[in-house]
Amino acid sequence: MNILYLSPGFPEEMKYFTHGFAHVGARVFGVGDTPRSALDPYVKKHLTDYHQIANWQDETAVIRDLHYWLAGKHIDRVVCLWEPVMILAAKLRESIGVPGLNVEQSIPFRDKVRMKEVLTRAGLRTPHNARCHSTKEAREAAERIGYPLIVKPVAGAGSADTYRADDAKSLEEALRKTQHVPEISVEEYIEGEEYTYDTVCSNGRILFENVSWYRPKPLTCRLNEWISPQSIALRDLEAADVRVGVELGRKVIAALGFQDGMTHMEWFRTPKGEAVFGEIGGRAPGGRIVHAMNYSCDADLFAGTAEAICHGRITQDLTKRHNCAIVFKRAIGNGRKVTRYDGLEALLRRYGKHMPVVDLTPIGEARRDFTKVVVGDGWIVARHPELAATLEMGDRIAAELRVIAEG
Ligand SMILES: Nc1ncnc2c1ncn2[C@@H]1O[C@H](COP(=O)(O)OP(=O)(O)OP(=O)(O)O)[C@@H](O)[C@H]1O
Ligand SMILES: [Mg+2]
Numbered sequence: 500m501n502i503l504y505l506s507p508g509f510p511e512e513m514k515y516f517t518h519g520f521a522h523v524g525a526r527v528f529g530v531g532d533t534p535r536s537a538l539d540p541y542v543k544k545h546l547t548d549y550h551q552i553a554n555w556q557d558e559t560a561v562i563r564d565l566h567y568w569l570a571g572k573h574i575d576r577v578v579c580l581w582e583p584v585m586i587l588a589a590k591l592r593e594s595i596g597v598p599g600l601n602v603e604q605s606i607p608f609r610d611k612v613r614m615k616e617v618l619t620r621a622g623l624r625t626p627h628n629a630r631c632h633s634t635k636e637a638r639e640a641a642e643r644i645g646y647p648l649i650v651k652p653v654a655g656a657g658s659a660d661t662y663r664a665d666d667a668k669s670l671e672e673a674l675r676k677t678q679h680v681p682e683i684s685v686e687e688y689i690e691g692e693e694y695t696y697d698t699v700c701s702n703g704r705i706l707f708e709n710v711s712w713y714r715p716k717p718l719t720c721r722l723n724e725w726i727s728p729q730s731i732a733l734r735d736l737e738a739a740d741v742r743v744g745v746e747l748g749r750k751v752i753a754a755l756g757f758q759d760g761m762t763h764m765e766w767f768r769t770p771k772g773e774a775v776f777g778e779i780g781g782r783a784p785g786g787r788i789v790h791a792m793n794y795s796c797d798a799d800l801f802a803g804t805a806e807a808i809c810h811g812r813i814t815q816d817l818t819k820r821h822n823c824a825i826v827f828k829r830a831i832g833n834g835r836k837v838t839r840y841d842g843l844e845a846l847l848r849r850y851g852k853h854m855p856v857v858d859l860t861p862i863g864e865a866r867r868d869f870t871k872v873v874v875g876d877g878w879i880v881a882r883h884p885e886l887a888a889t890l891e892m893g894d895r896i897a898a899e900l901r902v903i904a905e906g
Contacts, residue, residue, distance in 0.1 A: 500525045501526045501547075501572065501573055501574050502520050502526065502527050502578050502809070503565075503569070503577045503591065503595075504528065504529050504530070504546075505578070505579040506530070506531050506555075506579065507529035507531055507546060507549075508533055508538055508542045509531070509533070510581060512580075512783055514539055515789070516578075516580055516783070517541075517542050517546060518545050519801035519804060519805035522802045523809050526547040527547055528549075529548070529549040529550070530549070530550050531551065532553070552564055555587065558587045558590060562590060569595070575597060577592045577595065578760065578808060579782070585608060585609055585782065586609060588605075589605040598758070599758055600781060610653055611653050614755070614779060618751060618754055621754035623747065623750055623776055624747075624776060625776045626649075626688075626777075627643075627687040628640075628685065629685050630683075632681075634674045637650070638667075638670070641667070644687050645687070647664065647665045648663070648686065648687065649662070650663075650673040650683055650685055653682040657870070658718050660676070660677050660680050661718055661721070662676060663688055689769065690767075690769060691767045691769040691770055691775075692713075693712075693716045693777065694711065694741070694744050694765070694766055695710060695711040695713070695730070695766075695784060695788060696708070696709075696744050696748030696765075697710075697711070697762060697764070697784050697788060697792070698748070698757075699761055699803055699807050699813065700758065700759060700761075701808070701812065702758060702759060706803075706807050706813050707803065709792045710741050710744060711731060711733065711788050712730065714731065726829075727827060727829065727897035728786075728827045729824055729826045729893045730787075730791065731824050731890065731893060732788065732791035732822065732825075733886070734795060736819075740772065743768065743772065744766045746774070747766055747774040747776060748766070759807065760781070760807070760808055761782060761783040761784070761804050762779060762781055763785075765777035765779075787873075788825070791823040791880070792823075796815075799815065802815075803815055821882035821883060821889070822882065822884070822885070822886045823881075823882040823889070824880070825879070826881065826896045826900075827875045827877070827878050828877045828879070829875040830866040830875075830902040830903065831902070831903060832904040834904040834906045835865055835904065836865055837860045837862050837864055837865075838904060839862060839905075840859060840900065841901040841903060842899040843857070843859075846899060846900055850895075850896075854879060854896075855880050855882065856880035857877075857879050858878055860902065866904045876902045879896050
């Protein structure tokens with residue numbers, strides 16, 4: 500099977516899928532804006548061929564360029580697991596004539612107002628919301644919906660330009676800060692815990708499900724640098740408080756008619772136990788959640804997804820054996836470079852056998868900007884069959900491991 504794979508080297512997770520496709524016997528034709536000579540050797544190794552495009556923005560030019568490059572090659576699938584180029588991937592499917600989501604089917608995965616319209620029509624609980632192009636429209640929407648509210652971009656990522664407004668004054672503040680955003684969504688603020696519901700699908704059938712629990716909510720993590728964000732891939736999806744989200748997620752997949760590959764949905768569980776839809780991407784989750792799935796099942800969901808797309812099945816054993824915490828660290832101190840780690844040895848002595856990954860910014864290297872690099876100054880995996888033990892490790896790693904940048 501020949502795969503046209505968009506953006507094989509970026510973001511970081513994409514490269515593991517190139518390995519996955521090669522592993523299940525596909526020939527992978529990569530397309531990206533990185534020069535061939537600058538491709539990660541790991542990516543290069545798994546590609547049959549690669550074509551550099553000038554940029555992603557001019558979609559008409561990319562399509563023309565790729566038709567020229569693909570002349571005489573047969574392509575079976577166009578695969579894209581990176582959010583910003585999903586619509587381009589759909590346009591390519593339409594113009595090459597291969598199965599998979601077309602443009603109309605892809606829009607509800609990109610446009611947060613559209614997605615909620617489709618799902619509300621299907622009878623699912625979504626936050627009340629409105630698309631706004633001006634402060635006047637936003638003020639009117641706020642009147643209608645009531646406080647507290649969320650103000651966020653219609654096509655957003657990484658909680659950027661996202662604000663909570665508790666009253667008219669904080670709404671004005673949020674509108675001022677989002678002036679540069681072309682379209683905003685003003686929506687009802689949903690109280691409660693926030694989770695993911697992620698799937699691997701083939702031909703609309705769900706072959707694998709994951710629920711990760713964000714601790715705390717991504718917006719809180721974005722606004723508070725001192726927090727070490729955690730997500731916990733849960734072992735037991737039958738637990739009552741999790742099951743409501745799984746049921747909601749299955750209905751969302753059906754309502755949107757997703758077909759092949761990975762999905763990443765976010766949902767809230769209100770204090771009353773109701774599951775409320777947040778958003779969905781027709782792509783792999785970021786934030787090392789695919790790694791969490793892998794460590795939870797002792798499996799390779801990068802290859803599993805490739806197998807689902809190419810062969811309509813996943814042959815690996817996907818029994819969930821562990822709860823799996825991913826913890827991100829952010830350096831503290833006033834220095835530019837990481838100078839030491841505090842607390843690491845004690846944690847490794849105590850929990851080391853449950854910590855398969857400890858990957859921190861190396862000592863002597865520049866600290867990273869957590870608003871731009873999702874893992875910040877490092878990521879740690881801690882897993883355990885028992886949820887309570889996993890949460891204890893996650894909390895201790897968050898509180899007791901300190902990446903220091905001094906001097
Ligand atoms: N209606 C809402 N009620 C409560 N919190 C919300 C709401 N909408 C967004 N948030 C908070 O803001 C965060 C970012 O919003 P959202 O997930 O829609 O945007 P995003 O930037 O696309 O995220 P991602 O990084 O997952 O792509 C959410 O994870 C959640 O913590
Ligand atoms: Mg989100």
